Amino acid sequence: MRTKQELGEAVRRQRRAALVVNARSRRGRRHYNGVRSRLAAAGFTLLGAYPVDRPGELEGSLAAAAELGPDLLVVGGGDGTIGAAARLLAHRDIALGLLPLGTTNNFARTVGVPLDIDAAIATLVDGKVIDVDLGIAGGMPFANHVGIGLSAEVMLAAPPRLKRVTGRLAYPVTALALLPRHRPVNMTVRADGQTREFLTHQLYVANGGFHAGRPITADANADDRLLVAYPVGGPARRDLLRDTARNAATGHRRTLGDEPFLATGELWVETDRPAPVEVDGEVCGQTPIQIGLDANALRVMAPIDTPDR
Template identity: 45%
Template structure:
């Protein structure tokens, strides 16, 4: 592995770069041409360009990307597209650049990237290479899982960080993730939010769908094991965050994808109104809250069991079912970030 300055120098000296743009993302189709123009004006050249019109084929497309042995892979799309890239680029001597073209762009926000296209392109031109954390998720196979190869085939590293210990390609219940593991109401929302409503309203589509589903949603009991401690709680929503944002909002002022911590937190208890009030607090006060508050459990390894067993959303996709284990892979992903980003 090259040092970060060595990789950065190779990229700026004209190293091999590949561009992947999801033309089906919220803004990808509309801004594809603009993105190509801005990248060219910034002097960024690509050995290969992959406009993605079939997101279901992203997994196999990244096999072609890696075969080119790039120094930089620029990905334009939403959190789902970026998460696919993260799964393939973790523990590799390749930098990930992000053009935020999705609905919430949680990972881009966590990297402190500008959300406008000219600003994001400027970071690709003038930014630096940093190492950030990712997470490793392992659960049981989710209900209705496609067992024909939905899991990433990229050498999902175990908690030891050994990129050679790969998850079996037919096991959709093991996955590297960039931003968030969640269970509860948000999973039902992700499954049921109308695609066209999301395309028209963006983030608001999730809130409207949640409001429709909440009156019928049943609370669950979660048992959380961290080290030698066990915590039990009733709730409608439980999250394990590697990144700093959820639903486009900051989780806590000191949360970061480069802090060597997973943040475990629930929203409310078993009462539905408490979920609504806790969500409102999260939206309104997240940028002032701290991970030191009692609302958060911070760790690098957590085991979660639920009663009843639940499907689990991993960066926007149903990837497993409780019980689940989530681990941190520190400094496992190389990314291009603004010069102001604090790289630890």
């Protein structure tokens, strides 16, 4: 493994890259050809380029791109696509280049990559390689978050066409449709010798600073060696709606020391009945589940001013 400085220098000097774009994401299909042209204009030699437009092809395309031996694997899509790339590239001598083409782009926001495509490509040219943490949920690495409860049911139910048309509004619209018949879950969280219990419709465990395109707190990031667990609302459905709105409006002003956040390196979640779990927007199992941290597991091309430990 090269140092991150050596890898970054190789990216800048040789510009050997591969490209994978989720053409089923909100903007992927529309921007694929333009992204290829812009990368070439920026001096990158594309060893391979893969537009993914069929279900089940993403992981195979990512693996094929990585096997070409690029210094930089440029991935375009949303958080689910980025999460799949992060799992593949963990502890490998390849940097992940981000093209935010999804609905909320939480991971790109966390590491400071601009959402504008031209600015994101400029980051691939002029940025630096940083190390970031990955979470581990039930043995599955994740880049951004784990959701337990209603959010997993929303991921299952949100129509793809609605996501393409309305963007991130598709998730609250689907949640509102499911909420009237959703029952709260009694969740027990054990961490650092302490036990907390929440009767809630939703619990999140975040590895990063953003959720649903909004800041979680002012001081959470992808390289702080911490996971952040927090419920959204209590047993009443109106509490979930109230806290969702409050989180969106005030996240940038809160800190990890505020209630109800639990910042830790590892935790165990049990529920009074099996609850579905989504990992980076992909439904993956159910409770009980252990969630931990893999420090400095992933190398990412980020803006030059992005903090890096």
